[in-house]
Amino acid sequence: MFKNKILIIIVVLLCFSAVSVVNAEETVLRYWTFSDFGTGDLLALQQVFIDEFLKDHPGYRVEVSAMGDDELLSSLTTAAMSGTMPDLFVNTTRNGALFVSIDAMINIYDLWMAKPEEYRANFDPATVAVMTPEDNTMWALPYTGFSQFMYRNLDVLEAAGIDPNEEISDMEVWADHMKKISEAGFYGTYSYHTDWWNFLSIYSSFAEKSDWGIDFSQNISLLNPEKLVKTVEFLKKIAPYSTQLKRGEQGAIDLFTTNKLAYYPDGPWADIAFRKVEGLNYDFALIPGGTSSQHGGVGGLEMLCVGNTDNWEVAWELASYLVDTPQMARWAEIDARYLGNMTAMKTAADRGDKMLAITEKATPYIIYNQTPFFEKAYPGNYYAPLLEYLDMAMNDEVDLLDGAIEARDLMTESIKEEYE
Template sequence: MRKRLYLLGVVCFVSILFLSACSNESNHGESNSNDGKVSLTMTAWGNPAEQEVYQRAIDAYMKQNENVSIELIPAPGDTYAQQLLTQLQGSQAPDLFYVGEVQMAQLIATGRLIELTDFLESEDSYVKVDDFASGIWGPARRGEQIYGVSVDSNPMLLYYNKKVLEEAGLDPNEPQKLYESGNWTWDNFQKINETVTANGKYGHVLENGAHHYFSWLWSNGGEMYGDDGSFILPENERGIETFAYLTKNVVDGNFTYAGALPEGQGGDAMFMSNQTAFVSAGRWFTPMFSENEALEFDYIPYPTNTGEQIEPSFIATAYLAVGDHSKNKEEALRFLSYYTSEQGQRDRLEDEGNAVPSVTTADDIIENATIPEHANYLIDARDIGKVEDKQALVPGLSDQLESILDLLFLGQLDLDEAVVRLEKTANELIEANQP
């Protein structure tokens, strides 16, 4: 009996030590690694190649700050936003996380994001507010309060396929010549596409989504929202004119709607195989296109219908934010400022990166690029462009409007019916999301 009691006592003592150790590890494991380093976690969407690009800046920061350990946690893009929202509400999110412009307003509303303005203006920050292009803040900035910092940017423009133009009997540099002479207009863009399609190839592949239709709207001086965030498309003559131009060219066969293409076939693949003349995107197609030796391409801003040579286009971006649940807020903020700074963006974007710096001090990355010839148009588009900040404030609105526009471009709704549905949907969601 004594022996059993003795053994029971030993077991209890060891168990207490073990539980104590577990408790200490639980209390400190989130903020400090076993080797005494400050531990941070960061999550972002992206394919494996993109994750490797993110890792470059993380590695560079850890090399400079040997007391810091940062783990990058990849996350699937299709469930990213909802997963992050759930994690934030339960204080289980990583210390730092990417936020898309469409999700920013919803995450700010949770009250779980750290406000960044004071830190960005402090001596501890690697980057300052004035370092960024003026149109880059979008929904991440509320008045003077900033909740996310742009990691880089992707101003929208057009890619044109020189071989397709030449095969249609056109000058392969026709868009460039028209642009330089001040004649890069909607009418001339339509004429080029008519010539290409008459030769048996595809003209412009029209994509749905806010990045695309806002770029076309703004190229005509059109708007969907007023300064107060109200939906004004039905009364906005230039806005209606934009959708009429796009749908007419789809019906006439000058443009091909991407949503009508066979599954698995997209504008990028058609461009790569020299089947289509124009696609719209940011810089993200460039690395893939530049590897294709059979492809000759260049950039050109959107054609305009206002008399101006260039008009604003949509700037696609992601923001880096810090959760207020972080155990190491100070270090998380320091890393955020490094990652989004000139050096952090150089770490990621040099050597044929897939984006454009959002800080103007790193513009030489694009200016020195040799592929394609007019890479500088990316800087022009970024400097005049903007991140849409009205529709993005209403959760779910972009997705709902895209579904209606899908029916318009597929020919299942006429323009008048589509505008009625757009107005009804927008007003209902805007009203439901009033403070």
């Protein structure tokens, strides 16, 4: 008897799924975005925008999918491959060249130019230029961006006897702070050496913009071995004061939000999670630099692309609606980060938003995550030699400078293998 009931339940469920398939007479617009944009408050806000848009565009439905960074990238590439691109997607400009090589998005240049002058004037010309690598070719709409800073847990600093108002003049002082914090029974910061992005947060404190990325004219890695060594020396110094968890890992977030970890360098997205935590006492500061005039941090730009699909016309309209000033101004109210729409961003700046202020302060110092944008795709596994070197160096298994040079050469080799 019981078995029959199970069968009935299964059949009913199957019927439901069949019904939901039949119901799909509306055209579905598929919209893929990052986890932080596609969950919680920002998702709710975007749903409002989408509902507004759909009022004028009956017969459509928008399905939003949120994914982690890597997952979003691999889903997009496989979707391009099987001809099932989403109609709209968000990604970072550092993957731009890859998307171009697999025909993931349409060239929106003509559509963009057809927009009225006053619409286009809202956007940051420098960012528009990034999206327009050649004449008559524009790959995406300017969306958001970030200049990395660090979150400081003020309760931990206080418990360790550190005055948060005192500026951290250089990395030496910063390391001393972390030592104090560790002695007081807390973690200074998270672990940097297992992820290239996290590594860059510290490397950028010692290096210049020209020390990072690939020079595709000569097919060489621009990594600077001497500065890499300096970074490793610093990382080794702070390792005893740090947790072994890395940025973005669930446990590392737990440590910061439960007042166990002091310095958490990250992008603006972390704030969305942190400010939800009741009683969490934190602020923003610049990542210290090798000298008092320097600072560190990773920078990046996010773009909104129109997928290479049959629905590109309406997808373009939705995309240009989403980044238009009234929408982005509402966005800026709950998430004041760098916005490609300058007019909207200014509303947050006028409000005196602290996160936007620190973003602006950090911008001159940051190194962009993976440059050049929109030129050529990076080889797969490009950072593997760097990461292997970092782990070996942290465990004293390699001569610091020789290993650094070898890592750079291996990275260069992988570029040459791909493009020569």
